[in-house]
Amino acid sequence: MAETMHCYRHPRRETKVSCATCGRPICTECMRQTDVGIKCPDDARLPRGARAGAMKTGQIARTILAGAAVAIVGVPVVYALFQIGFFTLILSAAVGYGAGTLVHRAGGRNGGPPAMAVSGIAVTIAFAPLLTQQFLAGGPFPFIRLVAAIIAIGFAVYNSR
Numbered sequence: 829m830a831e832t833m834h835c836y837r838h839p840r841r842e843t844k845v846s847c848a849t850c851g852r853p854i855c856t857e858c859m860r861q862t863d864v865g866i867k868c869p870d871d872a873r874l875p876r877g878a879r880a881g882a883m884k885t886g887q888i889a890r891t892i893l894a895g896a897a898v899a900i901v902g903v904p905v906v907y908a909l910f911q912i913g914f915f916t917l918i919l920s921a922a923v924g925y926g927a928g929t930l931v932h933r934a935g936g937r938n939g940g941p942p943a944m945a946v947s948g949i950a951v952t953i954a955f956a957p958l959l960t961q962q963f964l965a966g967g968p969f970p971f972i973r974l975v976a977a978i979i980a981i982g983f984a985v986y987n988s989r
């Protein structure tokens with residue numbers, strides 16, 4: 829007779845089923861049917877890139893948090909970027925790429941319109957103070973800064989899709 833296992837979440841319940849990812853025994857109430865077999869709730873919640881789908885509340889919250897972090901950290905990063913004075917467009921692309929990746933990962937790699945919106949808004953906020961300052965200062969508007977912002981936003985949105 830097979831060894832009797834007990835659900836890791838309900839130690840008093842016997843079961844013959846175990847999680848396809850971590851191998852922990854799970855009872856019928858806890859098991860989650862996924863595209864790649866039966867899983868425990870922990871692993872079903874984190875599909876490890878195997879399944880793209882709608883974000884859950886926690887993932888949306890993390891996506892927004894990541895977006896806020898991008899916006900806050902982004903402001904000095906953007907200032908530093910234009911202090912360097914060269915490779916600005918390439919660096920802007922890299923910054924946008926990084927921001928998009930961060931937001932995408934925060935959302936459990938589900939991506940989609942919410943992550944894209946958060947990325948786009950976050951990077952826009954990061955560039956906003958510099959562009960606004962420039963605009964208020966008057967004089968000829970440095971077109972390259974606008975182009976850099978658009979490139980960064982584009983990469984961020986594209987990379988969190």
Ligand SMILES: [Zn+2]
Pocket residue numbers: 847848849850851852867868869870871
């Ligand atoms: Zn598991």
Ligand SMILES: [Zn+2]
Pocket residue numbers: 835836837838841854855856857858
């Ligand atoms: Zn259980």
